[in-house]
Amino acid sequence: MSYVAVGDSFTEGVGDPYPDGVFRGWADRVAEHLADHVGEVRYANLAVRGKLMRQIVTDQLPAALDMAPDLVSLCAGGNDLLRPGGDPERMARVLDHAVGRLRAVGSQVVLFTGVNVSNGYMRGTIGLFARYYMNVRAIADAHGCLLVDQWSMRALTDSRAWDADRLHMSPEGHRRLALRVAEVLGVPTDRRWDEPWPERESISWTQARRDDLTWARESLAPWIGRRLTGRSSGDDVTAKRPELTPVTRATAGRAEHGSV
Structure with a gap:
């Protein structure tokens, strides 16, 4: 089978690096995981961090259409909604047209809602995201797409x-999401995405504030700086897997802890 992944940093895999630093x-x-169960899978990942909906549709969609794969995962719009003037309904119209072409x-086509994270810096935008994800659900219904509803995945609300x-998923977050995607695709897995998180020790108020300051200095400030100067984290980044190439059980072994 053939599979093409389209999108931004979420799909590129930011936050979940291989030992060599590639995400x-x-x-x-x-x-x-598909290769483990169905044999050879030809796979392309066109996603690039920081891309907006129009860039994904302009730069990635034509390549995906040319490949005409059996399966496409498409997630776009998050970066638009984090910028001033993000319009959920306008974005939904663009997404609807892209899905129709695929x-x-x-x-x-597999579509995604986002995680229901309504605390911290996301509090002011959660309404926009909720409106957009209602549209995504409607688009999935209209076109007969599969939907991965992260909004209902409480396991992903754990820090x-x-x-x-605090913007991209950790390796464990990506692993759990991969299990959920496999479940939606009907591919069996040995573990569950919603297995309880292990107990952990609470941290002091002082340490929590130190962590907040570190995050603000190392992550939030650079992000704001890019927004103010019109730059993107993906300006000098190209797709990590621009063509359909085989993924087999052997090549999947590059990962340290198995397929998912």
Whole structure:
């Protein structure tokens, strides 16, 4: 089978690096898991961090259409909604058109809602995200797409599911999401994405504030700086896997802890 992943940092796998520093992420994990169960999978990952909806549709969608794969995962819009003027309904119209084109070439499409994280710096935008994800659900229904509803995945609201930048998922978050995607695809797994997190010791108020200051200095300030200067974290980044190439059980072994 063939699988193309389209999107931004979420799909590129930021927060989940291989030992060599290249990002792995849930999409790579899903491709590896599929290869374990169906044999060879031809896989491309066109996602690039920081990309907006229009950039994904302009730069990545044509390549995906040319490949006409059996399966496409498409997640876009998060970066738009984190910028002033983000319009959930306008973005939904663009997404609807993109999904229609993918379905027209025979690809099954997997769409995503986001995680219901309404604390901290996300509090002011959660309403916009909720509106957009209602549209995503409607688009999935209209086009007969598969939907990974992260909004209902409470396991991903644990802070351990998130990287130190609090914007991208951690390796464990990506692993759990890959398990959920496999479940939606109907591919069996040995473990569950919603297994309880282990108990952990609470941290002091002082340490929590120190962590907040470190995050603000190392992650939030650079992010704001890029927004103010019109730069993106993906300006000098290209797709890590721009063409359909085989993923087999052997190549999946590059990962340290198995396929998912």
